[in-house]
Amino acid sequence: MKSVIKRIGLRYLLNLGVNNQLDLQTSVRVQLSNLIAILGIVSNIQYSILFTIAGAPNVWTMNVIHFFVICTLSYILYLNQKEKYSLARIILVFTISVPLLFVSFISFGNSGGFYYYFLVFALAPFVLFSYEEKFWILIVFLSNNLFYVWFEFFGKPGEFIKGTLLFDSFIQELFRINSVLSSLFFVALIMFYFLRNTNRIQKEMIRTNAHKDKIFSILAHDLKGPIGTMNSFLGYLTENIPEKDELVVALKELKKSTNQSFLVLENLLDWARNESKKIPIHMEILSLISIVQNAKDILDLQATDKKIRWEIIVPDHIKVFCDERMISTVIRNLFSNAIKFSYPNGTVSIKGIHLGKYAELTISDLGIGMSKDQIKQIENGNPFPTTFGTQGEKGTGLGLLVCKEMLKNQGCTMNVTSSPNLGTKITIQIPNSF
Template sequence: MKAILDRLGIRRLLNLGVTEQLGLEASVRVQLSNLVAFLGIISNIQYSVFFVIAGAPHYQFMNLIHAIVISLLVLVLYLNTKERYSLSRIILVFTISVPLFFVSTISFGTSGGFYYYFLMFAIVPFVLFSYEEKWWILFVFLMNTAFYIWFEFFGSPGSFAKGTLLYHKEVQDLFRINSVVSCLSFVALFMFYFLRNINRIQKEMIRINDHKDRIFSILAHDLKGPIGTMSTFLGYITISLPEKEELIFALNELKKSANQTYLVLENLLDWVRNETKKTQCNLEKLNLSLILKNALDILNMQATEKGIYFETKISEEHFIYCDERMTATVLRNILSNAIKYSHPNGKVLIEAEPVSHFLKICFEDHGVGMAQDLLEKIIEGKRFASGFGTVGEKGTGLGLLVCMELLKEQGGSFRVTSKPKEGTKITIQLPLAD
């Protein structure tokens, strides 16, 4: 269905004026106004043809009205593209009632049942306007309701010339049936579209609450430990005058806690930026070995404490076309996990080779590995609980999810294979620089 709508250009039409700056609820209202304008254009063209064929009274004047209304509805679409949403909606709710008023006044009267549309247009502003614009909603609702009551109770049937199709009662009934069916179909379409997007808004709210809970959890648990350690050692240093060895030990602990806090915050910020679509990708030609060296320098103390040895097979001639910050974050997360889940005095192998237009980079350790259910969650990009490292290190469970999203943003890929107690192999691909 989506492919058909894309091919017909309808999805593009419905999204006229929808920008990333708009919230989901505001985007829905813009889409609905586009939908109403589009249906209005189609209906006015359709009825212009029908009126000529059926020989409706004053059809020349009615077709002129239709032409003006079509022009105004095109203006509505144009105003949405210029992000003048309020003016667009005000013009729309008044314009859609104009042809019905004239056709029920000077042409069909109450014979074609066109005044039924006023009932539909009375509820349209409830989905087009926000609650803050409630006075517009009330005004348009009362206006269309008054029009309907007038024609229903005080209107008179149209007068049709002999020899025209409309002179026959059966044809008039067909127009009336068409009016009723069209009204109900349009209302159903608006309500279905509105409910669909309400469902999207509810899911988005659940997702946002879920992210908020995750952020609070990280702040409460993963930052509390290292910050508490820093506070303890700083208190120890400032209260007493430690010996040189004790001072060095305390400073090393402070550095380790600061590095851990930095990594947690970096992961958290990257995750939040990506989830809120505020990550900017600046692609440029980069030297992989240099970015890898910087990542290893940051993690040097963490690796040295566990006696982890890195065997690197990366050529200095390997250049990639990527975002430097994103790539550094990916490498740092993968290496940090390799250190965390490797056994003390273990080895991590890093090697790279060009494959087609990509550089394939493999990170392999012989640590604790991962179970199949955890692998599936990682591959599907789902949340998972991060286990403790081999010496009790705690993770956020965000690292690999951040890696996957940042690689996708740069046109790269991520693959992981692992077996419990045998180790893990992570393979990423990044675009090669020309």
């Protein structure tokens, strides 16, 4: 029942057709077109009832028109859901004026003030279309203003049947007051919604600029160091003929710098793709132990260099339902962090268990740990200052944030428990195949 209510709820209707692939401005326009369509449906139902009660001229003809307009506005919501946004907007800006034309021509004339709505609809295209679609903005603006001018200066009052409510001039005046107030309400509602989303766009721009600065900072500092180290060692190797021991040391340093650069770039690219919502998700049933073993094999050399011992207890039968590339990136990041922040000769423990609808994977170490402030930054989704591993390994402060967001995108959760100098335990819950 809850899901049914949610599907027919206002929030659901307003967000028909909105998805992660749309930029924020397009999302706002889709939401506004949905809002106007919903208001149009409600208004046509309302006036159809009022006209019938008040005995408006040609009321049944108007009811038929209202019915077709309601159907068209419902179809516009369907078009948005099918991501045919431009067609939906074009049909919308012309459809909303249709009942007004018929009301003013065959029913009320310029009585009741219904033609005031033309001024509202003349403003609608400015919030529905982009500047590149100025042709439609101009057409709709001019046509609605011409309709308003015609009925204001050349229109005639409606002819109402004696004995009906509308024959009373007081009732006609009430309709006029309602038209004025409704027009002002619709303008206020649309502009308020537009301002609200303009504020969202401004915040998004601030956030995007902050991300851009973070990327430049990482490129300038976290990549400059390892690439400079590689350049120095390569220069040394090309200008001298080192002894075997010196060559081994140089190659190890080169490998360390290469690994560090690769990790920085991988985290940076995953973070940037995730922030731009451009990561496709392909969910499938996978073996948890296979994912864990693949990540362990990739990082074996890094663990061997620090004499880190693996302790893996993951039953073969545990299956998970997730995106293989994403979950592999997450587990590889968590294993890499566990090695990086563990002391030499330490142990990295990986344990997997089946818990109802989820498989739980716990990665723990006895390394340098994290402060409460760092954990809070991770929970809030904020980058934190770069930290160094036990042998001077440098990170970006993005790895755990990338993991958290990737897990969230797959319906997974992550819990971090850590204390300085006491190690870190990270538990992730992944939906299983059952």
